[in-house]
Structures are given as structure tokens and as C-alpha cells.
Amino acid sequence: MPPPINEGKGRLSLQAAGINQLNFYIVDAATGDEVYEDMPRVSSWSPSAYDSGAEQNRLTVDLDPGTYTVVVNTDIDDDVVIDDVVVQMGQEIYKTVRVGRFQVRFQGASSFGSQIPFLIFDWNMSTILGRGMTSSEVRRFIVPEGRYKIRIENSASGFDIIKPVEVNFGRITQVNIRTQTQEEPETEQSQQN
Numbered sequence: 001m002p003p004p005i006n007e008g009k010g011r012l013s014l015q016a017a018g019i020n021q022l023n024f025y026i027v028d029a030a031t032g033d034e035v036y037e038d039m040p041r042v043s044s045w046s047p048s049a050y051d052s053g054a055e056q057n058r059l060t061v062d063l064d065p066g067t068y069t070v071v072v073n074t075d076i077d078d079d080v081v082i083d084d085v086v087v088q089m090g091q092e093i094y095k096t097v098r099v100g101r102f103q104v105r106f107q108g109a110s111s112f113g114s115q116i117p118f119l120i121f122d123w124n125m126s127t128i129l130g131r132g133m134t135s136s137e138v139r140r141f142i143v144p145e146g147r148y149k150i151r152i153e154n155s156a157s158g159f160d161i162i163k164p165v166e167v168n169f170g171r172i173t174q175v176n177i178r179t180q181t182q183e184e185p186e187t188e189q190s191q192q193n
Contacts, residue, residue: 006062010087014059014070016097017170019142021058023073028066029084035068036061041142065089072097075141076120076130100167101140104132104150104175116152123147125162134177145169152177 005011016022025037038058065088072080082095106116120130120143129148132141145167153160165175 002060005090005092008064008089009062010065010089011060011062011092012068012070012085012087013092013094014072014097015094016059016099019097019099019101022097022099022142025071025073026061026063026085027069027071029069030066035063039073063087070095070097072099074099074130074143075132076143078129078144080144096169098145098169099142100145100169100171100173101142102148102165102167102173102175103140104134104177106134106152107176107178116154118150118152121149121151123149123164125149125151140172143167150175150177 012026014022014024021040023039023041025039026035027033028035038061040058066086068085068087070082070085072082074080080097080099082097085093085095087093104118116134118132118134119128120132120141121128123146130141130143132150133139134152147164147166150163150165151161161177163175163177165173167173
């Protein structure tokens with residue numbers, strides 16, 4: 001059971017379909033000042049980033065009554081912005097953050113190692129939206145709902161693999177990537193949270 005709302009405040013709870021931690025900040029719409037920030041997630045490009053599955057929920061904050069803008073940073077250059085969030089004294093408001101997750105699993109020759117960099121593109125592959133790194137640990141990338149393409153390229157070995165990924169709210173999409181010597185028919189998998 002959550003603690004009571006602090007006196008003279010209202011409560012904002014972000015709902016992200018099973019995601020317990022997001023990097024986000026809150027701006028007072030009247031003054032333009034940042035009033036709250038929480039950045040618990042490590043960059044998707046970091047080789048040390050992983051998900052333990054036991055993350056504490058950090059998506060609830062008590063604020064002074066007023067109107068706010070919530071900006072959620074994702075693992076790509078596109079943030080999710082929620083405008084006109086009205087917080088009233090003594091009341092809790094819930095706002096849905098339309099993001100999803102995907103996980104990249106790379107299976108290749110042992111000479112590649114378990115940490116392989118990749119690029120995240122828009123669906124047409126006209127813009128690089130972000131970068132990521134595969135890992136032997138569980139690592140999920142948080143992005144706005146949508147369709148993307150993942151590209152792993154290694155000029156030394158000559159492989160260039162592009163995989164489509166559709167990210168939906170409340171689901172974890174698995175992207176399996178194998179080197180040419182291990183290519184087999186595969187399907188994109190999605191699981192409910």
C-alpha cells in the first residue's frame with residue numbers, strides 16, 4: 001500500500017505497463033522550471049546496463065498543485081512528452097506513458113563476444129535514432145511504441161544484419177540475431193508483460 005499523499009500536495013503516478021523505472025523529469029507549465037527529476041536507468045549504450053527484474057517502482061511523485069509537463073527519456077532520441085498534467089491537492093492522477101520494450105539477443109561466433117554494438121533506425125532506415133549494446137545479461141531497451149529496424153554490422157567479419165522490430169505497449173519484443181553461419185528461419189517473438 002502506498003504511503004499517504006504529503007500534506008498540501010497531489011500525487012502523479014506514471015503507468016508504463018510493467019516498467020518500474022523510467023528516466024523522466026517534470027516541468028512546471030507556468031514557470032518552465034524543472035521541479036522533479038529521476039534518472040535511474042543507465043544508457044543503453046553502456047556495457048554495464050542490464051535489468052535485474054527487481055527494480056523498485058519509482059514512477060510516483062508528490063507535487064504542489066498545478067499544471068505540469070512530463071518528459072520521459074527513452075533509449076533513443078525520441079522522448080515521450082505528456083503535456084497539461086493537472087495535479088490537484090489531495091488527489092492522485094494516473095498518466096499512461098506509451099512506451100514498450102525490446103530485447104536483442106545476439107548469437108554468433110565466440111570471436112565476437114557477447115557485447116556487440118547496434119544501431120536503432122526508423123522504419124525507413126533514413127534516420128539513426130539511437131545506439132545499443134547487446135549483453136549476456138538481460139537488457140531491455142525502452143522506446144516509444146512503433147516500428148523500428150535494428151542493424152548490427154561488423155566490417156571485419158563482413159556481416160551486416162538488419163532486423164525489423166515492432167514495439168507495443170505492455171509487451172517485450174525479442175529480437176534474435178545470428179551470424180550468417182548460424183542463420184535459420186526465425187520469427188520475431190513478443191510476450192505479454
